[in-house]
Amino acid sequence: MITTLRETLFLLAHHSSGRSRIPNFVLEAGLAAAALMELRHLGTLEVADDGHVAVCRTAPSGDPLLDRLLHQLTTGPPRRPHELLPACGGDVRQSVLAGLAAHGRCRLDPGGHVVAVEAAGLRDDARSAIRHDVHSGVASDLGALLWATELGGYVLGPAALATRLWLGRQSAADPLALAVRQAFPLPAAAFRINGSPGAV
Structure with missing residues (x-):
């Protein structure tokens, strides 16, 4: 599948x-x-x-x-x-x-x-795809969604600060990712640009 x-x-x-x-x-x-x-x-x-x-x-x-x-x-x-x-x-x-x-x-x-x-291995696959091809295509879109939904910390890990910072800067220019942020009942300024640590 x-x-x-x-x-x-x-x-x-x-x-x-x-x-x-x-x-x-x-x-x-x-x-x-x-x-x-x-x-x-x-x-x-x-x-x-x-x-x-x-x-x-x-x-x-x-x-x-x-x-x-x-x-x-x-x-x-x-x-x-x-x-x-x-x-x-x-x-x-x-x-x-x-x-x-x-x-x-x-x-x-x-x-x-x-x-x-059932999502065995999906987190590792997503992390690898984003780290190797974060600039364009599906991996870039996935990274933008992880930033927008605050799942970046969970998928990339709390130590991947450089990747998450880059994702934040790149995703902030994507109107579809920004639209997701508007679903939160908090002002955009309340979010760090590199996303929260995320759930484990």
Whole structure:
């Protein structure tokens, strides 16, 4: 199974017991941003100079969730990233949950709550990818999401200060990453640019 950016973020955001390392509203904002980053990586959308998310082309991706998001972006009014994330975060989370559960990467109880997550080796893989290719592509997007959701300390380790500082500076220029930060009920100045130590 090839793990998407949004699935990678979901797995990294959970303990093996299924308990989330970050608040649900932050996770949903991060997952929505991950889906938009995937569309951006495909060349389907961009954030225009005026700050609105703009669709570059409407060719289907073959991913049902991404195609649904693309349709919403194409038919809906122009919106900025921080307006889009709350609107689609829940849908992205449910889609990720269903996909991971179908492939045995997470287990749900009868009420739909996550009770187990299988992410063996994912943290090491993510750390290695970011350290070796932090400047562009999927690794750069993952790094931006880790910074935005305060998971950088957990994934990279408290000693990786130089990498986390670079991530902070790079991610602060990404409007999708910044939109995730706006999900926090604290002013942006309350966050250190290199992220918090993170949960273990």
